[in-house]
Amino acid sequence: MTFLQKYWKIYKIYVSKTIVYRVRALIWVLNDSLVVFIMPLIWLAAFGDKENIAGFSKPELVTYYLILGLVMIFVTPHPEEKMNEQIKDGKVSIWLIRPFSYFKDFFFGDFAFGINRLLFFSPLCIIVFFLYRNYFVFPDFFMPILMILAGIIIFFTFFCLSFSIGAMAFWFDNAHSVHTIYWFAIMLFSGELAPLEFLPKFLQNIAVVLPFKYFYYFPVKMYLGHLTFTQIIQGFLILIFWSAASFFIYKTVWHFGTKRYSAVGG
Amino acid sequence: MARKDILPLADEKVLNTKMYIKLYSQFFKTSFSRLLIFRKNFLIYNLSSIIWISYYIFSIEIIFRHVDSIAGWSRGEALLIVATLFLIDGLRHLFLRDNLRYLPDQITEGNLDLILTKPVDSQFWLSLRWLNFNSLNIFVIGGLLWAYAWRLTSLNLTAVNFLIYLLLCLCGLVIIYSAWMILTTFSFWFLRIDNVTNLFTNVIDISRYPMSIFKGVLRVLVFTLIPLAVITNFPVQALIGKLNVMNLIYGLFLMAVFFVSARLFWLFAVKRYSSASS
Numbered sequence: 001m002t003f004l005q006k007y008w009k010i011y012k013i014y015v016s017k018t019i020v021y022r023v024r025a026l027i028w029v030l031n032d033s034l035v036v037f038i039m040p041l042i043w044l045a046a047f048g049d050k051e052n053i054a055g056f057s058k059p060e061l062v063t064y065y066l067i068l069g070l071v072m073i074f075v076t077p078h079p080e081e082k083m084n085e086q087i088k089d090g091k092v093s094i095w096l097i098r099p100f101s102y103f104k105d106f107f108f109g110d111f112a113f114g115i116n117r118l119l120f121f122s123p124l125c126i127i128v129f130f131l132y133r134n135y136f137v138f139p140d141f142f143m144p145i146l147m148i149l150a151g152i153i154i155f156f157t158f159f160c161l162s163f164s165i166g167a168m169a170f171w172f173d174n175a176h177s178v179h180t181i182y183w184f185a186i187m188l189f190s191g192e193l194a195p196l197e198f199l200p201k202f203l204q205n206i207a208v209v210l211p212f213k214y215f216y217y218f219p220v221k222m223y224l225g226h227l228t229f230t231q232i233i234q235g236f237l238i239l240i241f242w243s244a245a246s247f248f249i250y251k252t253v254w255h256f257g258t259k260r261y262s263a264v265g266g
Numbered sequence: 267m268a269r270k271d272i273l274p275l276a277d278e279k280v281l282n283t284k285m286y287i288k289l290y291s292q293f294f295k296t297s298f299s300r301l302l303i304f305r306k307n308f309l310i311y312n313l314s315s316i317i318w319i320s321y322y323i324f325s326i327e328i329i330f331r332h333v334d335s336i337a338g339w340s341r342g343e344a345l346l347i348v349a350t351l352f353l354i355d356g357l358r359h360l361f362l363r364d365n366l367r368y369l370p371d372q373i374t375e376g377n378l379d380l381i382l383t384k385p386v387d388s389q390f391w392l393s394l395r396w397l398n399f400n401s402l403n404i405f406v407i408g409g410l411l412w413a414y415a416w417r418l419t420s421l422n423l424t425a426v427n428f429l430i431y432l433l434l435c436l437c438g439l440v441i442i443y444s445a446w447m448i449l450t451t452f453s454f455w456f457l458r459i460d461n462v463t464n465l466f467t468n469v470i471d472i473s474r475y476p477m478s479i480f481k482g483v484l485r486v487l488v489f490t491l492i493p494l495a496v497i498t499n500f501p502v503q504a505l506i507g508k509l510n511v512m513n514l515i516y517g518l519f520l521m522a523v524f525f526v527s528a529r530l531f532w533l534f535a536v537k538r539y540s541s542a543s544s
Binding site: 028034038043045046047050053054174176180181184188199200 | 310314317324328329331332333337462464465468469472484
């Protein structure tokens with residue numbers, strides 16, 4: 001089989017698995033995006049008579065969360081838990097001797113999940129956007145292309161990092177707390193809780209050196225038109241840097257992890 | 267030895283309240299010794315829950331950094347809602363979490379048969395078997411937050427208000443339990459809904475906000491089918507003296523409806539399950 005035929009087969013299997021477990025997929029996405037669709041209501045109530053908070057008007061803040069939700073649905077990968085299980089149970093051994101790469105299997109699987117989620121949730125997103133229509137901000141015409149481009153790079157970067165976190169199972173018995181810290185950092189520093197301008201200064205400073213800012217905050221700010229052309233270019237460059245860095249991290253962690261795993265007699 | 271000597275007759279009436287209390291104290295003892303054995307888990311658990319607690323407190327504080335009130339609730343009152351959620355959540359972790367979390371797996375893997383043959387009520391056993399003492403830190407921090415938030419409101423605490431507050435907190439716990447139980451009972455029909463617990467927790471955690479942010483259909487929803495307003499907002503309203511009697515009665519009524527529904531659904535599911543597999 002050619003390269004393409006191999007991975008197309010995996011893609012198809014994952015697509016059908018998703019359809020079979022559609023309820024599970026639905027629950028997963030609701031999990032990720034629930035709070036995000038509620039936040040506009042909270043902020044609208046908080047705004048009261050004010051016109052502007054930290055540089056955001058009401059429509060802008062509402063749209064921030066709506067687009068955030070959309071971005072999250074597509075780019076958020078979830079390999080850590082399954083990996084944790086498989087490594088702990090020793091199932092990963094099979095993968096270490098198969099012709100498919102473990103990483104690529106998860107990657108295409110998750111990517112398929114991402115596309116499926118997006119398709120599956122477009123109707124829901126359209127409904128939610130419609131409900132907030134009075135506050136919706138429309139983007140510049142070239143935004144969709146930029147967003148898709150950014151989305152792909154973000155997914156790759158995010159995936160490499162999450163995969164590395166998943167590989168922590170090679171070292172930690174109960175990697176669950178590592179996952180918790182990871183997701184907490186993401187929630188705080190990616191702009192998921194609130195746009196980074198809303199955070200206290202010292203947290204904003206931390207956010208700058210972490211990659212999470214570019215997972216959600218960067219694409220959404222770009223959409224809103226809050227970034228200058230230079231800032232957009234800068235953002236993409238930093239994003240590309242992080243994609244290389246996280247790929248390197250994944251390779252390193254995986255190398256040492258599988259070594260340790262085999263050493264322990266896996 | 268005749269079966270009669272080991273166990274009272276398999277007549278359910280014999281397992282009266284006193285025996286249930288005795289049984290529960292046994293649950294308590296074994297759970298407590300489990301805490302002492304798995305000390306490492308205790309530390310890890312504490313770290314995770316401290317992170318989550320900070321997140322919830324922070325998610326309210328971040329708003330109040332920029333505004334003075336949310337939908338008529340002041341900062342102190344809003345933080346009281348968060349503290350109340352911690353209290354109820356702490357109780358949930360203590361009494362229910364270890365049981366209901368793994369119940370879907372037990373159902374789908376067919377491990378229920380042994381429990382269903384016991385004379386003990388299956389719902390009692392499956393819901394209350396294990397207590398989780400790891401959760402005590404949630405109470406500690408919740409209590410501290412509660413005291414701090416109460417100082418912020420600078421109101422007077424009356425005994426009556428406080429008692430009604432506790433009553434409504436318990437009411438909230440029962441509603442959460444019942445809703446959780448109903449969701450879990452669906453495992454008899456749907457496989458692999460183990461991440462339903464995650465979604466459920468996420469929805470409950472929305473009740474850390476004042477529910478008056480919702481309008482229209484959603485507002486009706488949070489007072490009825492997904493009664494987040496009843497679970498956390500009602501107790502705090504009672505505490506600050508803003509709850510009227512009708513709401514109190516409604517809250518208790520809703521609790522009864524939820525509990526009875528969960529019970530009936532469970533009995534129905536077990537009956538079908540038993541008749542199918544025998």
